[in-house]
Amino acid sequence: MGDDPFAGCKDISIDNRSPFFINEGGVLFDKDRRFLIHYTASLSGERYEIPETVEWIGKHSFYKCENLKCVRISKNVKFMGNNAFSDCFNIHLENESPYFAYEGGVLYNKEKTTCMHYSMGSGVKDVKLADTVRTIGRNCFWNCYMIDSIEIPKSVRQIGYNPFANCRNVHLINHSPFYDIKDGVLYNSDFTELVCCPSTASMNGTVTIPDTVINIGRNAFTGCIGLKRLVIPGSVKYISRGAFSECSNLEDIEIPATIEDIGDWCFNKCSSLRQVAIPSNIDVKPNTFNSCGAEVIRK
Template identity: 85%
Template structure:
């Protein structure tokens, strides 16, 4: 039997039992369950004071967010820290990555608002509040508790991993070096105060927003970009990327050009002051969670033949008008 991520983000869940029959567990299924208590009966896992490992203690799966400690040293048996393993651990101020850790899933320390790291592993590098792979070709994580507000990425970085600056509202600027060739799902989502300084020939900035080099995809539009509440998207744009406007709280109005075909998952989520938007006939796909928590959105005009996914307007009371 396999345990998947069906429990993730259940903030009101207080306890869960892992029965003897469970022999597999995917990416941290308890991520976001802040106050959960886990009773483990499975011989395939170990619950060590709220920290879940596989039976060999080589794979750290979950660290319970409500644990009171402000320091944690990863056991030297651990070789792999799972995806979202320390998600939203707000009490933690420091985690020591020990010498045998070789692998790390996406967003292992995401939303840990007070954290900084001590790295003893030769498989990673940590400098200026940023965790990289050993060669410093991939940016994996920014530590919210590092105190670094102006982030200058290493000039060896080729890939900025998805979500690695997620919710980092304390950052003032991020400098993207010329070596960068790839940026994952908007890694700067909800960096509300950030100014993006780009040197990469594979990307371009215009009016404070970040695009790919040929301006066919809008990667990120932070809250510093709107002018008097408005953003103008170039008419070359075909795709508004995943979480491109997430947390852009200064956005009130936007004109989407007729060339846009795709508005990706979460594109305008948490744009809390966006009031009205018209989706052009050219759009073929409107992503899930696209207008999540757009609490001021009053009206959305969409093409009649455009399908709406179940969570497109989650926590949003806008009137949806087909034309």
Template identity: 35%
Template sequence: MKENKKLIKDVLKKTLNREDKFENLVLNLALKKMAGAKDDAAGVFYSKKQKRVIMASKTLEGVYDIPEGTETIDDNAFWGCAYVEEIKIPQTVTRIGNEAFARCMSLKKLVIPASVKTLGYNPFIDLNSHIVDCQSPHFVIENKLMYSADQKTLIACLTDAAMVIIPKTVEQISDFAFTRRRNLKKVVIPDTVKAIGSDAFSDCDSLEEIVIPASVSTIEGHAFAYCDKLKKITFLGVVEHVARTTISNCESLKKIIVPEGASKHYIKQLHVPLELEDIVMENVKKGDKHVEVSEE
């Protein structure tokens, strides 16, 4: 294990600035997480008592069985395992962490057992609904979208469709729910949604226009960041909390349409540079409940 810790430390050192206190904290947390970890024959690391899957080797391939007795699949545990085709999860697992299976590009089958009670933010980035079979009563997949059991929280988009209509049951769009859905051109957000999580629509390269209903009170950081073709965003109401990075790196953005009298609020909240303030336009009249997204 000493050799493994040294290897991890060497890799992290190469990517971190030793003068940065935050990055040093990341380094120390990573080393603490790996303390006592053991890897199996496939190169998958487990906690000392084998209750947690910590990290899998990026060379993992074929079919992999997580052993009985495992309770938690850690954040990013299988992230970027591009060659694994199936991961078998035992009925002892109760929690799957953030982005746990993200970017497993060769994955053909993933069954979420009934024992799973907790999901981190979008464990299934880049995966589609025909791959994920959810047997847990705590979550549901319907029309290629994954929700909490009551369908109030949208957890993950599991389709590469060009258009998605979010149902009116949804009140919250989770962190990273639609990230990297690069064929998505149009999404309809209902007026039941109150919160949009961080990176919810980040890296949606084909998304050109978005309408935020007046019901939304919170938009977290990078919610629409790095949407290369996003040209227009319309706010039908005054969102109380809009993270400054909501639309960062949207280089094609030409119009931000806001309600009458709300331009100063959005310029301040979004930290719109002085030279771009003219793209914020007060064209939404009080009482407007919907603005059609153009088909151009």
């Protein structure tokens, strides 16, 4: 069984008859209880202590567990999949594993070189990342709407695809020489990639993209509910997957003829978008306009 196949299934009841898995009170493990695969979101308990047999917490394993307020990471946990605690809006972590570090509401690897997850239940609204961090992992602040600011230290060299998506109140403070901020929008240092546009940077209805930008990053504008109109400059060649997903008030976007690729889910849930003109050479992927309804015009 791969990444949690039951993630987001809030009311599911797992009837396990396989000798290779164990279901204990709505929590699914492998037969040796070393791999925690899935914690059922509808469970009413507010605290969960991960068994000391567990070495691996799976990807999305606690996804949308809104009743949980505290999870204790036991001392033998060595590995953790991406987004293990994503959309757990009330959760606070207690870490006993020597393979991880937890401070200021942020979960790191033990060397504190990788930022893995922010716990919304920690109550920390102004996040200052450790000055040892080199990598901010993908989606680690996803949907953390209650954060006011995140301070990126000068040690950061890599930021995974938009870890700040749907952080609707956040202001980014950057000290890294590998990135830069202009008008509240995060770019790489030479302004060839737009990494992230927080919602706060789009509240006037539009964003001016520099004509040096070649790539609009994955989920770069996700959740920018203030964005209404956008003109993409002719320098841009690539619009990555999910770049404008959940921009529910986006009404008008101009895409230049220079575009070479538009990622899938790019306009997912852009419910106000009625028409989009796309160069005729671009292959429109099946999910590019999922839950959007916009008319696609070839030019």
